[in-house]
Amino acid sequence: MTKAHRIKTTVNGVISEHTVEPRLLLSDFLRQELGLTGTHVGCEHGVCGACTVLIDGHSARACLFLAVQADGSRIETVESLGEVDNLSALQEAFREHHALQCGFCTPGMLMTCVDLLRKYPLANDDEIRDGLASNLCRCTGYEHIVRAVRAMAAKR
Amino acid sequence: MKPAAFDYLRPESVDEAATLLTEYGGDAKVLAGGQSLVPLLNFRMLRPSILIDINRLAALDFVEEHGGGLRIGALTRHHTLETSPLVRERFPMLAAAMAHVAHLAIRNRGTIGGSLSHADPAAELPMLARLLDAEIGTSAGRHAADGFFLGPLTTALAEDELVTEIVLPSLPSKTGWGFEEFSLRVGDFAFAAVAATVTAEGGKITKARFAAMGVGETPLRLRAVEAAMTGNIFTPNLVAEAAQRARDSVDPSSDLRASTDFRRHLVGVLTERALEAAWARAQ
Numbered sequence: 001m002t003k004a005h006r007i008k009t010t011v012n013g014v015i016s017e018h019t020v021e022p023r024l025l026l027s028d029f030l031r032q033e034l035g036l037t038g039t040h041v042g043c044e045h046g047v048c049g050a051c052t053v054l055i056d057g058h059s060a061r062a063c064l065f066l067a068v069q070a071d072g073s074r075i076e077t078v079e080s081l082g083e084v085d086n087l088s089a090l091q092e093a094f095r096e097h098h099a100l101q102c103g104f105c106t107p108g109m110l111m112t113c114v115d116l117l118r119k120y121p122l123a124n125d126d127e128i129r130d131g132l133a134s135n136l137c138r139c140t141g142y143e144h145i146v147r148a149v150r151a152m153a154a155k156r
Numbered sequence: 157m158k159p160a161a162f163d164y165l166r167p168e169s170v171d172e173a174a175t176l177l178t179e180y181g182g183d184a185k186v187l188a189g190g191q192s193l194v195p196l197l198n199f200r201m202l203r204p205s206i207l208i209d210i211n212r213l214a215a216l217d218f219v220e221e222h223g224g225g226l227r228i229g230a231l232t233r234h235h236t237l238e239t240s241p242l243v244r245e246r247f248p249m250l251a252a253a254m255a256h257v258a259h260l261a262i263r264n265r266g267t268i269g270g271s272l273s274h275a276d277p278a279a280e281l282p283m284l285a286r287l288l289d290a291e292i293g294t295s296a297g298r299h300a301a302d303g304f305f306l307g308p309l310t311t312a313l314a315e316d317e318l319v320t321e322i323v324l325p326s327l328p329s330k331t332g333w334g335f336e337e338f339s340l341r342v343g344d345f346a347f348a349a350v351a352a353t354v355t356a357e358g359g360k361i362t363k364a365r366f367a368a369m370g371v372g373e374t375p376l377r378l379r380a381v382e383a384a385m386t387g388n389i390f391t392p393n394l395v396a397e398a399a400q401r402a403r404d405s406v407d408p409s410s411d412l413r414a415s416t417d418f419r420r421h422l423v424g425v426l427t428e429r430a431l432e433a434a435w436a437r438a439q
Contacts, residue, residue: 002163022164022207025198044157045195046262058235058264064194065265068164069187069209115260130342134259
C-alpha cells in the first residue's frame with residue numbers, strides 16, 4: 001500500500017483539503033472527489049485535450065498531472081467560466097457561432113481558448129487553427145470553433 | 157487507463173533529489189513536466205515504485221547569460237523557451253523550434269531537462285542540443301550532447317543521475333540559423349526535421365553545423381554535410397551538394413506514417429531549406 005498525501009488546493013476559488021493516493025490523476029480528482037464533472041476524460045494520455053484545465057493560470061492536461069502535485073496550486077475548470085444563465089463572453093461566442101454539437105470536447109476547447117487568447121495574437125485563421133490543433137472534436141468540423149475564436153480575438 | 161500504484165516524494169532541494177535518486181535508483185522515476193512520463197504511467201508501460209517530483213525545485217528554473225551563450229535550468233518549460241527575451245536574442249532558433257513542440261498545454265508543462273532525459277529520437281530539444289554542441293549538466297557532472305543520446309529513449313545518464321542544466325556555447329558573429337520540420341499537422345511528431353547554423357564571411361561558409369531528427373535512433377549530426385560546406389562559396393550547386401550528402405547520411409526506418417524513401421527525400425529538402433535560411437540570416 002502506498003502512502004496517501006494530504007493536499008490543499010484552490011479549485012475555482014474554493015480552498016479545500018483532501019487525502020489522495022499518489023496515482024490519482026487530477027482529472028479524476030476533479031470529477032470524483034470534487035464532483036466537478038465539467039472536466040471531461042477522453043484519451044487519458046494527453047492527446048485529445050478534453051480534460052484541459054488551468055493550473056496556476058496556464059492550460060494543462062489534467063490527465064497528465066497528479067492530484068498530489070496540485071497541493072498548493074490554483075486550478076480553474078470550465079465551471080469557473082460561467083453558468084447556464086450567465087455565460088462568459090467566450091462561452092457566449094461558442095453559442096453564437098454554433099461551436100459545439102455534442103459538447104464532449106467543449107470544456108477542453110474553452111479552457112484551451114482562454115489560454116490561447118491570453119498568450120497569442122491569433123491574428124489570422126492559421127494561428128487559430130494551430131492553437132486549436134491541441135484539441136480533438138469529432139462533430140463540428142472545427143470551422144465553427146474557429147469562427148468563435150476569431151470573434152473573441154477581434155474583440156480583445 | 158490509470159497508473160499502477162507508486163509512492164510520491166517531493167524533495168525541497170537538488171541535493172535532496174539527488175540523494176533520493178541514489179537511494180532508490182532504478183525503482184524511481186523523476187517527475188518533471190510529466191508530458192511523456194505520465195502517458196507511460198497511464199498506459200502502465202512504466203511501473204516505477206517511486207516518483208520523485210522535482211517541480212518545486214526553483215533552483216532548476218532559470219535562463220541565464222553565460223559567456224555569450226546561455227545556461228538553461230532543467231526545469232525550464234518549453235513555453236518559457238518560446239517566449240524568453242534572452243532565448244530570443246541569443247538563440248532565436250530555439251524559440252522558433254518550440255512552436256513545433258506539441259501544443260501550448262503541453263509546452264506549459266514540458267521541461268528542457270525532461271525532453272533531454274526522455275531522448276525521443278523525434279524531439280526538437282535533443283536535436284538542438286547536438287546541433288549547438290551543448291553541454292548537459294547533471295547532479296554527477298557534465299556530458300557533451302554528442303555522446304549523450306545512445307538510442308531511442310536511452311541516454312548516458314546513470315540511474316541516479318539528474319539533469320540540472322543545459323549550457324549552450326555562444327555562436328560566432330555572422331552566424332545564421334535554419335530550422336525546418338515536416339509533420340502532417342502542427343504539433344504532431346515530425347516525420348523529419350533538419351536544423352543548421354552557418355557562419356558566413358565574404359561570400360564563403362566558414363563554419364556549418366547540421367543536425368537531423370526523426371530519421372535515426374538518436375538525433376544525428378550530419379558531419380558529411382558540414383565538411384562539404386566549410387570553406388566553400390554559397391551557390392545553388394553547393395545547396396544541392398548539401399542535400400545529396402544529407403540523404404546519403406541517413407538510413408531512416410519505414411513505418412505506417414512514412415516510408416524510408418520519403419523520409420530520406422524529406423531530409424534532402426529540409427537540408428536545402430535550412431541551409432538557405434541559415435545563409436540568408438548570416439548576411
